Amino acid sequence: MLRKAHIIDSLSIQITASILIMSVKGECAINYRIINISPKLESTVTAGCLNDNNDVIAYIGNPLGGIHVALFKKNILNNLNIEGYPKNIFVKINNNECLLGFEQVQTSPNLRVFYLDKNFKIHRRQAYGECQPSDMNANNEIIGLYRQRDKPLYSVAFWNAAGSFKEIHLPYNDLHVLGWITNSDFLVNGVSHTSPKFHTLIVNSKSGNIQHDIRHDSEWVVSNVRSDGAFVGYREDASGKRRPFIFLKGGLNDLITDIDLEGEAIGINTSREIVGTTYNYQEATHTATIWVGNNKYDLNKLCINHSGWTLSEAVAINARGTILCQGKYEGRDSACLLLPVQ
Known part of the structure; x- marks a missing residue:
């Protein structure tokens, strides 16, 4: 027999001036090594999802030519048709x-x-x-x-x-x-x-x-949730701009306050490292971003082997700190893993 849910508690959250100001000052203690998950492919590769074992689901191809699913595991990309x-x-x-x-x-x-x-x-x-x-x-x-x-x-x-x-x-x-x-x-x-x-x-x-x-x-577009109930996503402000946020116990905290900058928080891990994308429509740029503590960093500037890559979006981060990114490699839409290097 199907049962209807009933409300046992209700929390009314006032979204006011609870803003977590993120600074770009200071150096990040972590750098990353890029692992190209499809170095031999000429097709478009789209990042899907990531687990804590560094296994990746990716999508190969495009709607016109056909799309198939692949599993990247132990540095090997296998077709999952x-x-x-x-x-x-x-x-x-x-x-x-x-x-x-x-x-x-x-x-x-x-x-x-x-x-x-x-x-x-x-x-x-x-x-x-x-x-x-x-x-x-x-x-x-x-x-x-x-x-x-x-x-x-x-x-x-x-x-x-x-x-x-x-x-x-x-x-x-x-x-x-x-x-x-x-x-x-x-x-x-x-x-x-x-x-x-x-x-x-x-x-x-x-x-x-x-x-x-x-x-x-206002509507919240939630992308990822953590085991303690914290979650991340974005909301649109009064001007229609997308504001990335993290929700913690007690309220919502904005991750950027620059009026010319928008973004989306997409992933969060157990260490409360947040990844996503920021973009400036005036400059027509999308940048893969990580928020660590009170600081925001451009992931393109943290990679030790960045040659050929432009990282536009970080779509997931796992408990190891590994990040799944979307971007372009030598002009082709592709996906990669960023492995932390202390």
């Missing part, structure tokens, strides 16, 4: 070396969830509607979005390790499942009809209860 129609899309690789994805099929429902274990055995997860997975925890439990074929609105889908499916109903529209915080709680965004209408929720997957309801007047 799996028999199916028309293609499989991977969204996550966890520390158990399991790959979460969904497949498009000809029969209804058209989107179905699966994961590959470390031996590349496929495990399919069934439901009676359209499913889009978001994240998989250390127990190989999956959360994502779910919509029954005859219903217009999405709910939250949860599969336990044995593959049993549960639908979690939340009293909000435009749900966006962001990821696991712990092995039982996850983060989700939603919209209500009352002010403040934007909500970021911490929900328990076992009970379906909302543990915390963080309310805000």
